Amino acid sequence: MKQWWIIICMILSPCLKADNLFIEAESFDKKGGWVLDNQSMGQMGSPYLLAHGMGVPVENASTLLQVREAGEYRVWVRTRDWVKQWDKPGSPGRFEVLLNGKALRTTFGTEKAVWHWQDGGTVLLKVGENSLELHDLTGFEGRCDAVFLTSSLDLLPPDGGNELADFRRKMSGLPAEPEEAGEYDLVVVGGGMAGCCAALSAARLGCKVALIQNRPVLGGNNSSEVRVGLSGLIASQPYPNLGNLLDEFGVVGHWNDWEAKQDPSSARSKQIREILQRHPEKKIHNAGPATNYEDEKKQSLLQGQENLSLFLNMQVYDLRKEGDRITFVIGKSIISGKEYIFRGRLFADCTGDGEVGFLAGADYRVGRESKDETGEPRAPLKADRLVMGTSVQWYAEDAPDRSGFPDCPWAIRFTEETCVPATRGDWDWEAGLDRDQITEIEYIRDHALRAVYGNWAFLKNQSSKKEQFAGKKLAWVAYIGGKRESRRLLGDIVLREQDLLENISYEDATFTTTWGVDLHYPKPIAGMDEEPFLSYCDVQEIKPYAVPYRCLYSRNVGNLFMAGRNISVTHVALGTVRVMRTGGMMGEVVGMAASLCKKFDTYPRGIYEMYLPALQTLMRQGVGKPGFPDADKLD
Structure with a gap:
């Protein structure tokens, strides 16, 4: 001391x-x-x-x-x-x-x-x-x-806890108190597709909006850093204009054969097929070229929107409340370390991890509920902490000459029986399903990297197939993990599997989920004594289902919305709503509800209790431009 x-x-x-x-x-x-x-x-x-x-x-x-x-x-x-x-x-x-x-x-x-x-x-x-x-x-x-x-040659800097945090602040010359960054009608934390749509929707409807993203690019899993394609259908009943907003964020990397095949006779599917014919590289849904995910288009659209202020490289780490409502969040620049206060009347947690809700004391859940608790057909007999994991995707490409790769004795060791003879690691290169996706994320990512590097080193150096891989080199490996599940914040309704399977109708139906109930499980490899790094999926197909608005706000934090994979659903129900087109429509609805909160001087629950018809009117209209804006610019 x-x-x-x-x-x-x-x-x-x-x-x-x-x-x-x-x-x-x-x-x-x-x-x-x-x-x-x-x-x-x-x-x-x-x-x-x-x-x-x-x-x-x-x-x-x-x-x-x-x-x-x-x-x-x-x-x-x-x-x-x-x-x-x-x-x-x-x-x-x-x-x-x-x-x-x-x-x-x-x-x-x-x-x-x-x-x-x-x-x-x-x-x-x-x-x-x-x-x-x-x-x-x-x-x-x-x-x-x-x-x-x-x-002072005998001094050792502090190495943890508050002492290290104070040391950083003082040695970097940072002020003791955060700087004011403004006051907003809606503060959206998290710049994935759900957060982008929430911010844009609210801004277009007259709210002053701050969008805070903790990375240099927008899109979350649909960014060039993670490279997951957008799944789920938009333009579905009962509100077919929900989702047009997503198409404004760009067309490249947003479509794939799966969407085009869902309704082959529709004008939308025809346009998708035409674009894919002209640009076949866009068919690569996951782990594709960086340009497929159009980071610049997302940023340009948001920066050009009136009423919207964008804050990139800003990590929200603390907040303050009065009663059951958040008054402001505190963000820290991940480059300069400077801290800022973002005051707001309403907040939207689009972080995926439910970070704002967690900091605010919102009710939340992690892992699988028991069958006794939910009555769901696919719930386990006992509750546990199993979640869907983090994918570290990768791909290799042709090299101009034979390409070497170092041996990696520190990586996972493979054999002829255990190696994966592939040049692409898709969604199923997924790790950490039995670990905490928030507190252990560095471990989970690193374990996945050991798998990628170990497998590639074996294919290049020891495999009987090494001649097939001699002219290949690793072109891209994600270092930002693509998460599927961590905290789920609880609202006035917690959506269950039977709601989806039995098509239970709610008066406050909003966005429509179309993806099957897609659950992931760890996939051990026989003969390998390592934690799993691969997964398999178990999909229960559903009919399109409109999810109630009451899943989109916290039941105990009065001014907190949520959109994305952290909304109010069970583990099983998350299997359908977690895909990103569906998340984008959630964000669009949240932005609409926020504008009505401003108009009628109320909070999220008040929209359901008193102003649901006004929300339904906005959902019928939609916020996005119809058709495919800027699609012609691809050529």
Whole structure:
């Protein structure tokens, strides 16, 4: 504790003091080939830089230090040996730190399985400008959280909890209190398709809206970072104009043969087939080219919308309430660390993880309910924590020449009997179904990466089929996991499987779900003593079903909507509503309801109790433009 107070007392101003230099890796001037990962920010306290090179070392990340006092400095680097927890040989996340072009003697990412400060020894720094670089040695997920240099050679920075959080804030010169970011009619947290549609719908209907997304791109699972195609049908009864809004976010990567075949005679299906004929590459639904997911189109549409303010790279981590209502949420920039207050009258949790609801004390559920509790045909006899998992998709492509790949002794080890002879990992490369998808997401993602790299290394180096793969190279592997299920926030109705199968009608029916009740389970591989990394699906087909509005707001947080995979459904019912076209329509309805809350000075439950006809009128009209806006621009 004494050392902690010595450090704090040495901090004199928002500028980094000469004899203590603290650099968050995410704030590097140039990130080179390193990517920003904030998936486990809630657990380890910060985003970090990841050397995601798929076996090829990435370009250096670099920044400049301004040093006021020349001399000897001890260097501490916060990192981890990410495979050490599996007790396997090798440390694939190795990297060096270069100061003024010279590498320190220490190789980082080799010491402990947990996040910690690794001692880099001492270095002489000159007065003025000094360069700092991260030099990846392997291309296999080296990770750096922060670098601390101190002229007090016996000091060790704090390594966890509130002490580390306070240390970050003070050493980075961040203000003690967040900055005001504005007051809004609706604050939407989460920029997946549900959040994008909620924000756009509400803004078009006259609400002042903030859309907060914790990544640099929009779309969530339908972004270039995750690359899951949009599934589910739009333009369905009883409100066929719901869903037109989705088509405005772009056409590339939004359609596939499945949709075109659902109603072959419709004008919509005909247009889809025509576009797919001209652009056959768009048939790749999952794990396709980055352009199939149209990040720029999503961002452009939202940034051009009146009444809507977009905040990218902003992680909401706290909030305040008065009574049963949220008054504001607090977001932190994942690049600068600056914090902002977003005040609102209404909030929409579109995070997938139900993060806002969790912070607000909303009732929620994780895992499977028991058959006794729900009466569902496919519910287990006993409740448990099994969920649908996280997919880490990937694909390989033709190389101009024979392409090698390193052996990976630290990865999952495969044999002729256990390997998967494939050049594409689709949705079924899914891990962590028996783990916590929020608190263990770094572990789940890393386990999936060990599977991808281990399988590919075997195919390239040991398999009897290796000649078939000699001319192939890994082209893309996701490092942001595509989640299906975590928390489900509870509303006035919790949708059940029998509602869907028996087509039980509710007076407050809204968006229509069309996807089958698609549940995923872990798929062990015979002869392999590893946690599953593959899954299989069990699908119960349904007729199109209109889901009640009362699934779209919290039953105990008075001003909280939700849209996406965290709405009020059982585990089994989630199997149909979780796909993204369906989620987009949820968001569209939430935006409509928010506009009516503003108009009639009420809250989400009040729309059901007093203004349901007004919501039904808006749903009949829809918010989106009919047809396929900008489809001609593909050519």
